[in-house]
Amino acid sequence: MEGLLPHLAVLPVALPLLAGALSLVLLRHAGWVRAITVVSLSSLLAMSLVLLVQTAGGASWTYALGDWPAPFGIALAVDRLAAMMLTITAVMGIACRLAAGNEGSRRFDALLLFQLAGLNGAFLTADLFNLFVFFEVLLAASYALLLDGAGAARLRAGLHYVTVNLLGSSLFLIAAAMFYGVAGTLNIADLDARLATLPASDAGLAQVAGLLLLAVFAIKAAALPLGFWLPGTYGAAAVHVAVLFAVMTKVGIYSILRVHGALFEAVPQTASTALPLAGLALPWLLPAGLATLLLGAAGALAARDLRVLVAWLVVVSAGTLLAALGLGTVPATAAALYYLPHSTFAAGAMFIAVEFVARRRAGSSTPVAADYRIYAGRPVREAPWIAALFFVTALVVAGLPPGSGFIAKALLLDAAAATPAHAWIWSVVLLSSLVVVVALARCASAVFWGPSTAAAIPPAVQGTGVGGRGLLLAALLLLGCGLVMALFAHPSYDFLRQTAAALGAT
């Protein structure tokens, strides 16, 4: 670790911020904006791959911005988990840009880059207050992305989304202030050290702050009592935005893993867990995760809109992840870390697959709400490749054998078998998988085989007039990433197992 390599830690945040600002300046020159976006996205991917390779051997480092020492300055931390999340974000950013094609507004490229800067910052920061700031950066960009190309439904969802996240930010600030009040620092590593020697009189305050923070992250992750904003929001977003949003719930999961893993040993370690606050989050994660899982499956079964159906599948994946983290063993955490990229890629691909259905029904690249109805009585016939895409993606999403979803669920069930909660995990995960399969199969049979009761679908639009090429490339990219994960399941699992084992030590 010498030379300029440590400075690579700051680039995934700085580059998209600068590039985004630059593309706002050059707003009138579409060619330049496109070039900036292409260069930024590909270098983001390259940078995160370099970081991934560098950290794969277990290297991790803290980067002090401006070389201010940790308790005073703000720090970024790079380790395996952060590098992995950066890579996922870069892939989703590329998929989002491909899927957008020429659909987004002129400011779309800048917003996408700001969103990526916020996401990367949240994954890299080693400071609680900076986590809040990067949450706000990514949320501010996501508000604008969600409302891109407005419309009543999107505005309604946007108002709810902004309100819920404003409340979440307020809670975050309260929790951060309480941590500062008891420990006098907001650097996560520093906070961890101070909490270990906390006087008993302050333990209660730290506990309240920790649980408040858990509630904030549960809002982001859409866990059960706090996740009702998600289906409406994701169901109203444009397809390329929904693809990018597939990684947003993962920010909440990541933060739980990072903050509660470091501060409260939510991820059990070989090191002593004699801290008074050890395992603070664990009793909440498992029940919340299982309940979210059941609710998500029920929601998928009840959905009457294609995009809302996929949004409920995002809730299912959040529930699975929370339940796996709630088990609190290293294999279960490794299984969760395998499930995390899989579910992100799969949800993104599924949003694209249903968009193809709607565009085919509309005969244009701007489907209206009626085109997204599952039971519209307008079956999509003679479109074998749309059906094939839907079928393959649904297999991956539902976790049926050939895809990465199957490996993820098998890993999770295997990891759960060694814990006392295995009966709960096995029954709920398998039941919800069955319900998801039923929901997807019913949706597909209505969409592709159903009786035709409404006006016929206009003849297929030839060529790429419906913006199909970029969408198709994005879907293939996401499915390809899932395929790579499935093909190289063993090396990736080894990597993730080491990641999970190293988490509490940082």
Add this chain to the structure above:
Amino acid sequence: MELLLATAIGAITATGIYLALRSRTFELVLGMTLISYAVNLFIFAMGRPVAGRAPILREGVPTTLEHYTDPLPQALVLTAIVISFAMTAVLIVVALKLREVSGGDHVDGGDPAGDSGRERGDP
């Protein structure tokens, strides 16, 4: 001072929550604004503010926290104020646009009569 500050924060938060739960976007915006004021006061309070001590180093005074107010929470509050102000602005813009599109200021996009405007928009 502690009692006064705590009571004020509690009262502002309670008012904010009440307003945020109302069904009009204007009251929602007011409520969110009040909640963010309360949060800013709370951050300030968690820095243990002391009357009569500046957060700036002075000559001849030892550089320990016993002689100064902790400056860090004030920096945090400044950041929080900027962010919550910007986010409230976003909320107002969305609320205005929703009112323009749906013809009412109900948070679910309905008319002023109070019923939700689901029949106007998409399912």
